[in-house]
Amino acid sequence: ASAGPGRGGRHPLLPSVTVLSLLVGLFDSGLGGLTVLRGSLAPEGAIVKLACHERRHHSGPARIFDSEEAAFAAIRAHGIVAGDVVVIRYEGPVGGPGMREMLAVTAALVGQGLGDQVALITDGRFSGGTWGMVVGHVAPEAQVGGPIALVKEGDSIPIDAHRLLIQLNVDDAVLARRQAGSTLKPFVYGLALERRLVTPASWLDDSPLA
Secondary structure, three states: OOOOOOHHHOOOOOOOHHHHHHHHHHHHHOOOOEEEEEEOOEEEEEEEEOOOOOOOEEEEEEEEEOOHHHHHHHHHOOOOOOOOEEEEOOOOOOOOOOOOEOHHHHHHHHHOOOOOOOEEEEOOEOOOOOOOEEEEEEEOOHHHOOHHHHOOOOOEEEEEOOOOEEOOOOOHHHHHHHHHOOOOOOOOOOOHHHHHHOOOOOEEOOEEOO
16 A cells, blocks of 8 residues: 655655755756866866755865875864865776775765865765765876866865866966976875776766767
8 A cells, every 4th residue: 555645745755845846956957967067177077966955156275185084084073164175086096996985075074064065076986875066077087197186275176067167276387387296196006907997087988078
């Protein structure tokens, strides 16, 4: 037998009015639940999840972490504040290696009441259970020398889903100096074969996305 109406006459298996309104807003906006962003921080693209939250813009100072564990420790120590852009790099297909989900990090941010007040950017990936302004699959990734590897603490990063943009507000001359003095993070795992054969997150099968 099917379940009857819940409190207030609403069927218990139907989504709430809040969820339905968010879904309708996504369709009306023309953006969909997932959208590709491009810009100086992600020349080959990045994916932002827009489902189940209403934020479409964020701009703030970068907080840099070279692993998921380092970011998680900083969040637990209350080192992240409203307005920050949490950048987790070296978690892409080559740098990870693989692409670990950032679910623990996003859950920790939500647990501290920051889910709607910060953004998270990573060359790794996120799961369907994440909440808030989360940008993943940033390409090129840090381990292959992508711009995300050149971001410094405090750099300004604006995200604009309506304009499909993700930018690094740093002068080209400054980035060139950083590039000249940069070194890739050394491999700490023994999966050299995987790193040689893996393809970037911006590729579909064995070909770059248009």
